[in-house]
């Protein structure tokens with residue numbers, strides 16, 4: 001195969017496209033929207049940096065991705081349950097804020113620049129059916145929906161800050177977030193159940209933040225979407241490679257999918273370039289992470305009592321918060337023991353998911 005067709009221009013599709021084009025493949029990428037990152041509107045998302053030993057940006061460089069996009073490292077973040085605030089400080093960035101969508105400097109836009117520099121051809125406003133694609137990077141699948149988000153992105157004069165809210169009034173079984181960096185901000189709520197309460201929860205989120213600090217919101221634009229997860233990942237079907245959220249790669253605890261999307265794009269490209277087995281490499285890399293995230297969500301919901309203060313105290317009192325978070329994502333011995341119970345619970349909790 002020396003020409004490759006990819007459906008979808010999120011981080012998964014673009015990471016695959018860049019790697020293939022660098023090796024001389026003729027790559028065509030199709031996007032059903034008018035530009036890359038079609039689901040997003042310039043809002044901030046976090047490139048999480050707590051689940052792996054190696055820094056997320058170094059991992060990207062090793063995947064042949066240049067750091068030509070804007071990113072804001074955050075070592076500190078505050079989490080409130082509406083009654084108390086926990087201020088977490090890490091030695092290294094806990095995450096890097098990046099913009100999503102087609103705005104200048106965003107992750108998606110700058111990956112497009114890298115892809116174009118390597119000769120990738122883009123077709124916008126073009127829906128590519130699965131049977132015409134070699135790589136399917138089309139993002140979340142409705143049947144695998146486990147979380148739903150709503151919010152706004154806006155300009156502001158507030159200081160750079162990250163404040164999360166865990167409180168079932170503002171975000172049922174989930175969390176709300178306010179991310180501010182260099183005059184741009186994103187506020188949102190993510191629910192993991194009671195999806196019909198999304199509007200109400202977002203209003204509650206806004207009210208809670210208004211009580212905590214002086215909000216300055218200019219030119220708000222609505223954002224939102226879904227996340228999808230699967231344990232029976234279709235990495236390969238009918239000769240097609242599935243990557244990113246199209247393969248169900250997500251974090252069931254908090255919904256961080258960018259790192260997994262880019263890694264899976266890289267692994268799929270390598271399988272074409274070097275003849276490696278994508279399915280077995282992807283399983284090796286992702287399976288334990290997905291299982292750990294399932295156990296983490298089970299524990300999160302089980303110990304939600306006292307407005308999540310039990311869990312927050314546990315993480316806060318760990319000598320190194322970030323190390324503790326890393327351990328939580330490693331599918332350690334305790335998680336392996338809990339896994340069968342967690343799986344049974346999650347199967348009845350999320351009947352639609354392929355678990």
Ligand SMILES: Cc1cc2nc3c(=O)[nH]c(=O)nc-3n(C[C@H](O)[C@H](O)[C@H](O)COP(=O)(O)OP(=O)(O)OC[C@H]3O[C@@H](n4cnc5c(N)ncnc54)[C@H](O)[C@@H]3O)c2cc1C
Nearest residue numbers: 008010011012032038046128138139225244245256257258
């Ligand atoms: C509100 C919200 C906040 C989030 N925050 C975070 C966060 O802070 N950190 C994090 O890591 N993750 C976050 N996520 C998840 C993250 O955005 C996704 O996991 C990630 O974008 C998945 O990348 P992807 O390339 O698989 O899919 P996507 O980024 O969804 O890209 C898929 C693309 O394919 C296009 N497409 C779909 N079907 C076709 C077709 N047939 N033909 C052509 N084009 C098609 C779509 O328009 C889209 O542009 C968030 C998600 C949402 C909704």
